[in-house]
Amino acid sequence: MKKDIIINSTANEHRIAILEDGKLAELFVETPGKARNVGDIYFGKVAKVMPGIRAAFIDIGHQQDAFLHFSDIGESQEEYNALFEDDDDEEEAAAPPTVDVAIPANGGNGSGAADAQGLAVTAQAPSRPKPHQRRRPEISLQKGQDILVQITKEPVGKKGVRVRSDVSLPGRFLVLLPFDGKVGVSRKLANFKEKRRLRKLVRSFLPSGFGAIIRTVADGKSEELIKQDLEEQLKIWRTIEKSVKAEKAPALVYKDMNTTSSVIRDLFQESVEHVVVDDKKLYKEIRSYVQWMSPDMVDRIEYYNEREPIFDKYEIEKDIQSLFSKKIWMKSGGYIYIEKTEAMTVIDVNSGRYAAKREQEQNSLRTDLEAAREVCRQLRLRDIGGLVVVDFIDLEEEKNKKKIFDEVKKELRRDRAKVTVLPLTEFSIMQLTRQRIRQSVQLSFSENCPTCGGTGLVQSKTTTINQIERWIKRFKSESREFRLELQVNPTIAEYLAHGTISRLTKIQFKFFVKIRLVAEPALQLNEFKFISVRQKKDITEQFKS
Numbered sequence: 001m002k003k004d005i006i007i008n009s010t011a012n013e014h015r016i017a018i019l020e021d022g023k024l025a026e027l028f029v030e031t032p033g034k035a036r037n038v039g040d041i042y043f044g045k046v047a048k049v050m051p052g053i054r055a056a057f058i059d060i061g062h063q064q065d066a067f068l069h070f071s072d073i074g075e076s077q078e079e080y081n082a083l084f085e086d087d088d089d090e091e092e093a094a095a096p097p098t099v100d101v102a103i104p105a106n107g108g109n110g111s112g113a114a115d116a117q118g119l120a121v122t123a124q125a126p127s128r129p130k131p132h133q134r135r136r137p138e139i140s141l142q143k144g145q146d147i148l149v150q151i152t153k154e155p156v157g158k159k160g161v162r163v164r165s166d167v168s169l170p171g172r173f174l175v176l177l178p179f180d181g182k183v184g185v186s187r188k189l190a191n192f193k194e195k196r197r198l199r200k201l202v203r204s205f206l207p208s209g210f211g212a213i214i215r216t217v218a219d220g221k222s223e224e225l226i227k228q229d230l231e232e233q234l235k236i237w238r239t240i241e242k243s244v245k246a247e248k249a250p251a252l253v254y255k256d257m258n259t260t261s262s263v264i265r266d267l268f269q270e271s272v273e274h275v276v277v278d279d280k281k282l283y284k285e286i287r288s289y290v291q292w293m294s295p296d297m298v299d300r301i302e303y304y305n306e307r308e309p310i311f312d313k314y315e316i317e318k319d320i321q322s323l324f325s326k327k328i329w330m331k332s333g334g335y336i337y338i339e340k341t342e343a344m345t346v347i348d349v350n351s352g353r354y355a356a357k358r359e360q361e362q363n364s365l366r367t368d369l370e371a372a373r374e375v376c377r378q379l380r381l382r383d384i385g386g387l388v389v390v391d392f393i394d395l396e397e398e399k400n401k402k403k404i405f406d407e408v409k410k411e412l413r414r415d416r417a418k419v420t421v422l423p424l425t426e427f428s429i430m431q432l433t434r435q436r437i438r439q440s441v442q443l444s445f446s447e448n449c450p451t452c453g454g455t456g457l458v459q460s461k462t463t464t465i466n467q468i469e470r471w472i473k474r475f476k477s478e479s480r481e482f483r484l485e486l487q488v489n490p491t492i493a494e495y496l497a498h499g500t501i502s503r504l505t506k507i508q509f510k511f512f513v514k515i516r517l518v519a520e521p522a523l524q525l526n527e528f529k530f531i532s533v534r535q536k537k538d539i540t541e542q543f544k545s
Helices: 078-082 192-205 223-246 257-267 279-293 295-300 317-324 360-381 398-412 461-478 490-497 504-510
Strands: 002-010 014-022 022-031 041-050 055-059 066-069 146-153 162-164 174-177 183-185 213-214 253-254 272-277 301-303 326-328 334-338 345-350 386-391 419-421 429-433 485-488 515-520 530-531
Touching: 014 213, 014 257, 014 295, 022 257, 022 272, 022 317, 022 360, 041 398, 055 078, 055 223, 066 146, 146 504, 183 192, 192 213, 223 253, 223 279, 257 279, 272 279, 272 295, 279 295, 279 301, 279 360, 295 301, 334 360, 345 360, 398 419, 398 429, 429 490, 461 485, 461 490, 461 530, 485 490, 490 515, 504 515
Parallel strands: 002 272, 066 162, 183 213, 272 301, 345 386, 485 515
Antiparallel strands: 002 014, 014 022, 041 055, 041 146, 041 253, 055 066, 146 162, 174 213, 326 334, 334 345, 386 429, 419 429, 485 530
């Protein structure tokens, strides 16, 4: 598969597109107001401990406290506590234990979603240890306790960031794991001899008490390059140690790379043929970094200076526009419809215009197979996380349902996020969960509509007129005034005044009241104001139910 990375940079926005065989597969967007914070390390303070939900809330200086689940707190705490000790050993600050790091299925090599952010190298400690593992100690967090945490998930909706206490520092070839003596190697690195060479090499460099995960891109790299990468991460860790001793919680002690740099660090591998950048300064920065870390790949960095916008040249802009559409058409004439709810994302598959002259089962199978591929692409492109339910077109035969399941599993192998998928049910419904690291890409380009509040629906004009009539009825039952000024949205004003005998005229005759109509653009469709002509003041609230 041909892969390319296309980067469009402006003063206010960086957009990074990952193309697979010329088609947009992933999109990263970074703006000043929505900077990436996954991977940042904070010296925080325990704000609240909630044993009932096995979690704590950590004050890291954000508007909302960070969420720390007990499963993200681990076992060995001696070295961890040493971070908080003063040089003269007069004081000790209580600190939580850290998690023994387990190597995930993707090996922390850039193939997991968190690894794209530099974080897939650690896995959550299980709430119930396996028999061969040590028994977990009691969690003893206390309010006001200082703690070092790293962000693993960006805020979503009203939820704050999620953090863990076992920190990791990603580099180009390996990820440094303080407080853990294990050395793991990516499972995608198949050569046994190379694995053994890299593990032996890294162990010879690592200081006592440190661990590391060796990434796939380290395959075949020289001792000098790997040592350089490790020394850079160790230097960063020493700086963090000094900051922890000098700073007062809450404080940011380490800021991870921005989105553009992290994408180059984590995703620029042998499978990528070109990295094309349209900003001269950024091009030089990326080229300099690659020249240092992977000099054999520096020729793949290209500077784009043509007049046509770079995203238009590679036909990316039209795919970005489709992100705002709930309906996505497929080549066969069928389409999928994506609806986001508070609890889950629901995707409906429809045959649309497709009606080949075949039996219904084969028609449905062909549409469902195409939809399976498009659904997996949209999950990655929109970065949809959490629970996802896909309603495929009904299939009768079990072998056809299995074909859909197998097709989805095959397509999901490209996804760097951790995805769990279940077979189709009796009603041809598929359930899956996808790891959520950051907000959906759509939120980078949009915000809730001030009129509908994000629902996509607004109150009907008839309902607003009925509310106005009910207000006048209450007003007439309690007041002897008969002259009013009514302020409404221009759309409602036009609706009231339309016709030979307008709706407003009918209301005036019905309630024996004289109303002067004023169109006020600042008002929403469901809002209105009544002004007393005699009192010269707003009396709307006075007669509301």
